[in-house]
Amino acid sequence: MTPKNSSSNPLSCAEFQEQLPDLFAAGGSDHIDDPSLLEHLRTCENCSALVRDLQYIADQAKQLLQPTHEPSDNVWKKIQESLSSDSSYVTESNEK
Amino acid sequence: MEVQGLQMTEAKTAPGLFKRNPPIAGEAEAIERAKAGDAEAFSKLYALHKRRVYTLCLRMLGNVSEAEDMTQEAFLHLFRKIGSFRGESAFSTWLHRLTVNLVLMHLRKKGLQLVSLEETINPSEDDSPKRDFGSRDTQLAGSVDRVALERAVASLPPGYRMVFVLHDVEGFEHNEIAVMLECSTGNSKSQLHKARLKLRELLRQSESTSLADLKEAAL
Numbered sequence: 001m002t003p004k005n006s007s008s009n010p011l012s013c014a015e016f017q018e019q020l021p022d023l024f025a026a027g028g029s030d031h032i033d034d035p036s037l038l039e040h041l042r043t044c045e046n047c048s049a050l051v052r053d054l055q056y057i058a059d060q061a062k063q064l065l066q067p068t069h070e071p072s073d074n075v076w077k078k079i080q081e082s083l084s085s086d087s088s089y090v091t092e093s094n095e096k
Numbered sequence: 097m098e099v100q101g102l103q104m105t106e107a108k109t110a111p112g113l114f115k116r117n118p119p120i121a122g123e124a125e126a127i128e129r130a131k132a133g134d135a136e137a138f139s140k141l142y143a144l145h146k147r148r149v150y151t152l153c154l155r156m157l158g159n160v161s162e163a164e165d166m167t168q169e170a171f172l173h174l175f176r177k178i179g180s181f182r183g184e185s186a187f188s189t190w191l192h193r194l195t196v197n198l199v200l201m202h203l204r205k206k207g208l209q210l211v212s213l214e215e216t217i218n219p220s221e222d223d224s225p226k227r228d229f230g231s232r233d234t235q236l237a238g239s240v241d242r243v244a245l246e247r248a249v250a251s252l253p254p255g256y257r258m259v260f261v262l263h264d265v266e267g268f269e270h271n272e273i274a275v276m277l278e279c280s281t282g283n284s285k286s287q288l289h290k291a292r293l294k295l296r297e298l299l300r301q302s303e304s305t306s307l308a309d310l311k312e313a314a315l
Binding site for chain 1: 135138139142146147148150151154155163164167168171172175240242245246249260264265266267270282285286288289292293295296299
């Protein structure tokens with residue numbers, strides 16, 4: 001993050017939160033190097049709780065990569081039907 | 097059966113995707129046999145990947161019947177195009193990219209314009225996340241379970257859910273999402289931020305409901 005405000009001009013919560021999409025895209029609160037953002041994060045309880053929660057949600061989302069849902073048997077049945085009626089599925093890869 | 101706009105070539109994989117999608121035992125052999133037209137190998141690849149492909153479709157579409165149709169489409173495309181898979185990215189990354197593109201095309205055909213997320217699939221006032229200025233709110237307890245998170249993600253407005261699933265769950269980068277959704281990178285970042293804010297709101301509501309239930313049960 002590039003410094004946008006001098007530390008003599010403290011950020012409001014609105015100004016701080018406006019920076020959050022870019023801040024998270026740049027790697028989250030561990031990667032902040034703008035002194036005014038750091039100062040606000042250190043002194044504002046509400047914004048620091050917000051940042052912790054958003055980081056927590058992003059971290060927890062990774063556990064959703066493991067699937068929980070399973071398609072019905074009908075899906076594979078339909079795929080097999082299409083495969084057997086369309087010989088191009090078998091032959092196209094062999095043309096190369 | 098050619099689908100316009102489908103990128104079947106292997107895009108450069110974002111760092112971390114190989115880490116998040118490590119090769120599965122028996123997969124490489126099944127891919128090679130499937131390339132030679134071995135029907136049993138197709139069956140093996142389906143068994144290995146059906147749950148993740150279906151879960152991805154279900155999260156993007158929020159509808160069981162459509163998710164099953166798109167799962168079927170994704171595997172039919174996979175089997176038709178498997179000859180073009182060169183192993184430069186993880187197989188599951190390649191398969192998921194193919195699936196995402198198919199689902200997005202399906203949504204566009206249904207009339208959902210993904211060109212400008214802000215204007216077309218932005219949620220209504222009621223659905224948008226509340227700004228968080230100045231109030232002394234409690235923090236999330238730090239023990240959000242998978243079921244609660246899954247439920248909260250399912251109730252996100254479609255535009256938010258799409259970007260959240262692609263970025264935070266599937267691991268795509270903002271520039272990749274911007275290409276897929278035909279929007280700007282800034283738009284993708286902004287939608288993701290709003291999605292997380294909305295999830296925070298939903299998860300806090302769910303935590304307070306659970307606490308209230310516990311208190312009531314204790315009385």
